[in-house]
Amino acid sequence: MIGWALRRLTQSLLVILLMTLVVFIGLNAIGNPMDILVGEDLNQAERLQAIAHLGLDKPLWQQYLIFLKGALHGNLGQSFVYHEDAMRLILQRLPATFELAFSALFLAVVIGVPLGMFAGTWPDHPVSKLLMAGSIVGFSLPAFWVALMMIMLFSITLGWLPASGRGETREWLGVQWSWLTLDGLQHLLLPALNLALFKISLVLRLTRAGVREVLPQEFVKFARAKGLSPLRVMCMHVMRNTMIPVVTVLAMELGSTIAYAVVTESIFAWPGAGKLILDSINMLDRPVVVAYLMVVVVIFVVLNLIVDGLYYLLDPRVRVEASR
Amino acid sequence: MNAIPKTATASVGLQAQSPWRRVAVEFTRSPSAMLGLVVLMIIILVAALAPWIVVQNPYDLMQLNVMDARMAPGSPNMDTGYTYWLGTDGQGRDLVSAIIYGLRISLWVGIGSALIAAVIGTLLGLASAYAGGWVDALLMRFVDLLLSFPVILMALMILAWLGKGVGNVMLTLVLLEWAYYARTARGQALTESRREYVDAARGQGIGPWRIVIGHILPNCLPPLIVIGALQIARAITLEATLSFLGLGVPVTEPSLGLLIANGFQYMLSNEYWISLFPGLALLITIVAINLVGDRLRDVLNPRLQR
Numbered sequence: 147m148i149g150w151a152l153r154r155l156t157q158s159l160l161v162i163l164l165m166t167l168v169v170f171i172g173l174n175a176i177g178n179p180m181d182i183l184v185g186e187d188l189n190q191a192e193r194l195q196a197i198a199h200l201g202l203d204k205p206l207w208q209q210y211l212i213f214l215k216g217a218l219h220g221n222l223g224q225s226f227v228y229h230e231d232a233m234r235l236i237l238q239r240l241p242a243t244f245e246l247a248f249s250a251l252f253l254a255v256v257i258g259v260p261l262g263m264f265a266g267t268w269p270d271h272p273v274s275k276l277l278m279a280g281s282i283v284g285f286s287l288p289a290f291w292v293a294l295m296m297i298m299l300f301s302i303t304l305g306w307l308p309a310s311g312r313g314e315t316r317e318w319l320g321v322q323w324s325w326l327t328l329d330g331l332q333h334l335l336l337p338a339l340n341l342a343l344f345k346i347s348l349v350l351r352l353t354r355a356g357v358r359e360v361l362p363q364e365f366v367k368f369a370r371a372k373g374l375s376p377l378r379v380m381c382m383h384v385m386r387n388t389m390i391p392v393v394t395v396l397a398m399e400l401g402s403t404i405a406y407a408v409v410t411e412s413i414f415a416w417p418g419a420g421k422l423i424l425d426s427i428n429m430l431d432r433p434v435v436v437a438y439l440m441v442v443v444v445i446f447v448v449l450n451l452i453v454d455g456l457y458y459l460l461d462p463r464v465r466v467e468a469s470r
Numbered sequence: 471m472n473a474i475p476k477t478a479t480a481s482v483g484l485q486a487q488s489p490w491r492r493v494a495v496e497f498t499r500s501p502s503a504m505l506g507l508v509v510l511m512i513i514i515l516v517a518a519l520a521p522w523i524v525v526q527n528p529y530d531l532m533q534l535n536v537m538d539a540r541m542a543p544g545s546p547n548m549d550t551g552y553t554y555w556l557g558t559d560g561q562g563r564d565l566v567s568a569i570i571y572g573l574r575i576s577l578w579v580g581i582g583s584a585l586i587a588a589v590i591g592t593l594l595g596l597a598s599a600y601a602g603g604w605v606d607a608l609l610m611r612f613v614d615l616l617l618s619f620p621v622i623l624m625a626l627m628i629l630a631w632l633g634k635g636v637g638n639v640m641l642t643l644v645l646l647e648w649a650y651y652a653r654t655a656r657g658q659a660l661t662e663s664r665r666e667y668v669d670a671a672r673g674q675g676i677g678p679w680r681i682v683i684g685h686i687l688p689n690c691l692p693p694l695i696v697i698g699a700l701q702i703a704r705a706i707t708l709e710a711t712l713s714f715l716g717l718g719v720p721v722t723e724p725s726l727g728l729l730i731a732n733g734f735q736y737m738l739s740n741e742y743w744i745s746l747f748p749g750l751a752l753l754i755t756i757v758a759i760n761l762v763g764d765r766l767r768d769v770l771n772p773r774l775q776r
Contacts, residue, residue: 286756291749402620427630
């Protein structure tokens with residue numbers, strides 16, 4: 147176990163190091179940030195001074211080493227645009243993104259699991275067939291377009307829900323949250339539902355497949371024979387055995403949910419890290435882009451590590467393979 | 471009891487035919503997949519013949535009249551008298567024409583990038599399986615790494631680096647997609663290379679590359695075709711998303727994603743059609759491809775064959 151964990155940990159660190167290199171070199175090839183950040187009216191001496199101030203005059207490898215040293219201290223440079231610590235900018239915006247991503251996953255479970263259970267228990271029911279067809283549409287729908295249609299229907303035509311911003315927030319654990327106020331929840335609903343759409347289809351299909359696999363098994367018959375109520379059999383015996391793949395897939399989906407929040411946040415003007423990164427790409431604000439990518443890479447690697455670890459603990463077959 | 475001999479003879483009859491023919495026959499048994507195929511054929515035909523179908527070239531600024539901007543569906547054109555059936559966008563483009571031209575870009579980018587990625591990925595996957603050892607290990611770890619990050623994130627990164635443009639979007643999609651084919655081709659090739667027909671070919675003294683291309687590759691095709699169909703749909707969605715975010719195609723030649731993005735600003739004044747109709751065109755295209763892809767997966771999956 148310790149050997150396996152150490153090997154996985156080393157691999158993960160290598161991946162992070164590799165990504166710092168790729169991200170850094172990749173982003174250094176984007177245009178010249180000086181043209182955008184420094185006005186046209188500067189003379190040559192002032193330009194050179196600004197370049198030196200931003201550290202853009204040093205050779206690339208030296209810039210990388212400075213960047214790496216900073217990264218180890220959690221310092222990924224100053225934003226060219228906001229003149230603030232890039233890392234701090236990202237971390238300030240990250241809670242809003244996390245709030246959105248977790249709300250989306252929550253909705254995916256709350257909506258997807260019951261529908262999947264229904265479709266799995268009565269596969270030939272017309273509603274089940276409708277749900278399966280609906281899930282194909284759910285996979286096919288371009289999320290950004292659905293977002294616009296949601297805004298049009300619920301915000302403009304019906305006027306039920308607000309379409310932009312976080313609404314009223316309340317502080318908890320030193321961070322501002324939207325889900326603690328009614329106004330914030332109203333603002334949260336549309337973007338979270340939009341981000342959840344694909345996940346709902348995924349959870350529905352996974353749950354349905356799981357239920358169909360588990361229902362004919364002996365222990366379900368036994369539970370029924372014991373005289374347990376159908377609801378109890380469903381909730382206690384069937385659910386427990388279908389939730390493992392659902393939970394694993396959702397844990398892995400958290401990363402991509404955070405990444406896709408870029409699209410949702412930009413449409414609903416949700417002030418999270420995704421909107422920040424999009425603005426930063428457009429303004430060639432290199433330190434912020436680098437900081438964001440590094441944060442997301444680390445989140446990803448950690449998530450993968452946790453999922454792998456869970457697999458290792460839960461599934462004996464993985465252990466056999468790993469020890470080979 | 472009566473049904474069993476019937477299906478048995480039917481499957482024997484099918485076995486005698488060529489495998490591709492059997493796949494085609496099986497495919498036609500699903501009405502929804504056939505509907506998807508027909509719709510897809512119509513879309514491709516319309517997109518291919520676009521210059522002869524549409525009333526105006528939406529990319530030719532000379533043909534656009536700004537006075538006709540943001541007209542509701544069904545309004546008449548002031549100059550020539552034809553009707554804007556789906557209305558016009560912010561630049562006065564006829565939306566029917568703009569959607570058909572946008573579809574052209576979307577299909578070209580989606581199918582083009584999927585094909586290039588398929589060729590590159592399959593060859594790399596076969597080479598990886600054939601080479602084995604550290605080459606194989608290195609390539610597959612790289613594939614794992616690539617696939618463990620969400621495509622949208624990688625696409626943002628690559629496009630931030632390359633800049634806008636149809637060519638750059640295609641390059642980005644190829645860079646992101648080849649790994650799927652490589653992984654599948656490698657896995658399939660490893661299974662196939664243990665089969666007896668490969669031993670037989672080797673025994674006849676056929677060269678290694680001829681065995682890989684002529685004998686193993688054809689047997690790796692079914693799963694690759696399924697991936698290809700689903701990847702085209704994914705590529706079209708991703709292109710639309712990137713264009714929507716302003717990182718894809720140039721403003722002068724809007725694809726569906728950009729048309730939708732341009733309509734966003736007018737939506738607040740209830741001019742819904744600029745975003746609605748291009749999105750519907752996108753949705754119909756993707757659903758059609760997914761229906762065909764889903765059926766192909768069922769038909770080509772050896773585990774589901776009776």
